[in-house]
Amino acid sequence: MKIRVLLLALFLVCTATICRAQEEKEPKSKDYYLENGVTIVTSNHSKPYSFVGVSGDLEGYLIDVWKKWSKKTGIPIRFIYKDWDGTLESMKNGEADLHSGLFYSDERAMFIDFGEALHSSSDILILRNGADVDCSNALSHGSVAVVSGSHPDEYLRAYHPEANRVEFATTNEAVDSMLDRQTDAIVISYPMLVMRARERKMEDRYSVCRTISYRDTHVGVQKGETELLALVNEGMAEIDSGEWKRMESRWFITVDEKPRLAWETAVIPAVAAFALIILMVVVWFRRRA
Known part of the structure; x- marks a missing residue:
C-alpha cells in the first residue's frame, strides 16, 4: 500500500513538473x-x-x-x-x-x-603612435587591447592565437590603455575609438593599420x-x-571623417616636405639665373 502511494505521489510530481516545463516552453503571443x-x-x-x-x-x-x-x-x-x-x-x-x-x-x-x-561595421587594428612595433607585427609582437568577450576578443582567439591580448571590462578602459601607452594597439570598431579619443582630445595618438573583419550587428x-x-x-x-x-x-x-591609414600618416607629410624642397630649389635656381 505504501509503495502504491509513493508511486502515485511520484507520478503526480513528475506530471506537474512536465506540465510546468511545457508551459514555460510555449511561445508567448504578441x-x-x-x-x-x-x-x-x-x-x-x-x-x-x-x-x-x-x-x-x-x-x-x-x-x-x-x-x-x-x-x-x-x-x-x-x-x-x-x-x-x-x-x-x-x-x-x-x-x-x-x-x-x-x-x-x-x-x-x-x-x-x-x-x-x-x-x-568593421573591427580595425589601431596602432599607438610611437609604439615599438608596427602594423606588420603588432599582433605577434605587441600588446593588443580588447574588450573581454567582445567580437574582437573572440576573433583574435580563433584566428590570431599568437596575439598578446590584454583584456578589459569596458571600451573606455581598453581605449584608454592604448592612448595612455599601456598597450601598443587595439582591435575595435572605429566609431567607438573615435568617440573616446575625442572625449580625451587625443585624436593624434594613433594610426589605423587595417581592417580585421567586417560584421553586422544583430538583435x-x-x-x-x-x-x-x-x-x-x-x-x-x-x-x-x-x-x-x-x-x-x-x-x-x-x-569625410573616415580613418586615415598608418601609411597615409607617414607618406602624406613626407610628400609635402619633398614638394616644398623642390619648390625651394626651383626658386633658388631662378634667382641665380
Missing part, C-alpha cells in the same frame, strides 16, 4: 508582450552604440533604434545595462528577453537566436523564442530608410 513588455540588456560602455550619458540615462544608436521599434510595435521596453560580459550572462540566465545588438558567433548561437542586421533573443524574434523583425521592418539614416547620422562618423 498580446503577452503588449501587456508585459520586454527586457533588453545593453552595454553601459559602448559609445556610440549604447552608454550611460552625463544625465545618468542610457544613450546611443541602439537605444534610439529600440525606442523607435517600441513606437512602431506598441510593445513597452525596459533596459538593463551591464559591462559586455554581463550582457551575455543576462542572456544565458534568462534575465533579459533581448540583447540590444551584438555580432554573430557560433558560441553565442548556442544560447541566442539572431535577428535581422541593425548596423554594419539577439533567447534561444527558441521564435515568436518574439518574428515580432522584432516585423517591427524593425516598419522603420523606414529615412529614419534609419537619421539615427545613423546622429551617432556615426561621416564619410
Whole structure:
C-alpha cells in the first residue's frame, strides 16, 4: 500500500513538473508582450552604440533604434545595462528577453537566436603612435587591447592565437590603455575609438593599420523564442530608410571623417616636405639665373 502511494505521489510530481516545463516552453503571443513588455540588456560602455550619458540615462544608436521599434510595435521596453560580459550572462540566465545588438558567433548561437542586421561595421587594428612595433607585427609582437568577450576578443582567439591580448571590462578602459601607452594597439570598431579619443582630445595618438573583419550587428533573443524574434523583425521592418539614416547620422562618423591609414600618416607629410624642397630649389635656381 505504501509503495502504491509513493508511486502515485511520484507520478503526480513528475506530471506537474512536465506540465510546468511545457508551459514555460510555449511561445508567448504578441498580446503577452503588449501587456508585459520586454527586457533588453545593453552595454553601459559602448559609445556610440549604447552608454550611460552625463544625465545618468542610457544613450546611443541602439537605444534610439529600440525606442523607435517600441513606437512602431506598441510593445513597452525596459533596459538593463551591464559591462559586455554581463550582457551575455543576462542572456544565458534568462534575465533579459533581448540583447540590444551584438555580432554573430557560433558560441553565442548556442544560447541566442539572431535577428535581422541593425548596423554594419568593421573591427580595425589601431596602432599607438610611437609604439615599438608596427602594423606588420603588432599582433605577434605587441600588446593588443580588447574588450573581454567582445567580437574582437573572440576573433583574435580563433584566428590570431599568437596575439598578446590584454583584456578589459569596458571600451573606455581598453581605449584608454592604448592612448595612455599601456598597450601598443587595439582591435575595435572605429566609431567607438573615435568617440573616446575625442572625449580625451587625443585624436593624434594613433594610426589605423587595417581592417580585421567586417560584421553586422544583430538583435539577439533567447534561444527558441521564435515568436518574439518574428515580432522584432516585423517591427524593425516598419522603420523606414529615412529614419534609419537619421539615427545613423546622429551617432556615426561621416564619410569625410573616415580613418586615415598608418601609411597615409607617414607618406602624406613626407610628400609635402619633398614638394616644398623642390619648390625651394626651383626658386633658388631662378634667382641665380
